[in-house]
Amino acid sequence: MRAADPERVIAAARSWLGTPYHDQASLRGVGCDCLGLARGVWREAVGPEPFPIPPYSRDWGETGPREVLAEGARAMMIEAPPADAGPGALVLFRMRPRAIAKHVGILTAPDIFLHAYERLGVIEEPLTPSWRRRIAFAFLFPQR
Incomplete structure (x- = not known):
């Protein structure tokens, strides 16, 4: 699998700037959350989404030990060492240690x-250093 042009x-991604925040949404200019933004960029840079995203709660990240986002990204993207991630990479953050x-x-x-x-x-x-140290995973979007 080859990486998409960064x-x-x-x-x-920049075409989504200014889109309001809205849980579970993925509509440029209308509303999205962080996963919805990644999904929208996928649709524009790669093509149709490979599978539907099931509904999720606001506290989903506190309810289990599985790295659900990383597992999903690993199934369809190119994993990269976080330290080597450059422009165009999708990065996953741990919001708490x-x-x-x-x-x-x-x-x-x-x-940036x-x-x-x-x-x-x-x-x-x-x-910032505060954001950088929270990066847990990095992935590259694949080519179409």
């Missing part, structure tokens, strides 16, 4: 990422 992924990874973003530059954040919607911001 510029194509970044352009698709020893918790499972439950937030996703897309690197748009070595020290884009994500859907509650109350702020889709934003692009610096990948």
